Amino acid sequence: MSDLKMRKKQLTFAETGSCFDTTNSKHIKVRPGGHEALPKKDLDVSAFSFSKKTHRKTPDQFMRRHTGPGGTLCPRTKHETPPPFPDEDVTPIKLKQQLGGKKKADYPAFMERPNPPNTEFRRFYERGDLPVQVEHGGVHNRIAWKVAIEKLDFHHYLPIFFDGLREIEMPYAFLAEQGVYDMMQIGASKVAPVVPQLIVPIKTALNTRNRSVIAKVLKVLQALVKCDREENLVGQALVSYYQRILPILNIFIRQNDNLGDRIDYGQYKRCNLGELIMETLEVFERHGGPHAFINIKYLVPVYESVIIR
16 A cells, blocks of 8 residues: 555636646636626615505514504613514524525625636646746745746736736646736836736726635735835826725725634734725825825725825
8 A cells, every 4th residue: 555645636616627637618607706696686666666565464474562662763672572472483494594694685795706717827827828837845835937037028927917816726826926926026117017907807806805815916916016115106006096996995994803802813814804905005005196095085985094194
């Protein structure tokens, strides 16, 4: 019996296949970050006309004695309300388990959107058109570049690597994220002219509303704004594209972890979405020039300046 232990690759998407196959993206029809797959609510007729939708009440839905507000506008507190009859809760048990005690369809803004495995980065990498490969080290993996980064055409390669930021499968997620950091670190002077081409991949990744993807993109955005050091050309170039990036941040800006008096031992991972969004907006303001704050304030009204006092 061999001592070699092998683990089966954990697949997130059925289209990925084995390590010897290319991703089968021919049958993928869903749009990344699209809203078509969300559960749709019934149309409220009374909101657009003078008609009103009514339904016939059953006997257990009529008001019983000692259950109303008693002629006042103050509803009864929980301990004053008489206990309901056991047969009044007509919600099926399976439906309760699916909803998890909350009506998730009432909050579609926080729901994850489709994130199909059809990124340009995956297609180019499986075709062998990207000069990168994984270098397995003893402590952690790195990227082995087959061509010097200074010689790469940033207008062609950088948008492809940014499109791979919404990947959640290995090795695509690691190669795309680390490749972006390497290119911004070594070729910082070539990043500013490519900013307009990076907006669509960034917006698509944020529209998936996947928490891990959003956190990854926010960290990359902070590094992107700081990559040209003191010149701040990238930060000023991003100001005109805030209207495409910041609406998603405005949705998740209050998503903080309420731990009470407990300790979060994973703070070094920087996965708290609310704090990460505030950090990103502060970096945008510091490196975005004189017009950054007014544009941020217009799209994220709860944001307060860290420069203007």
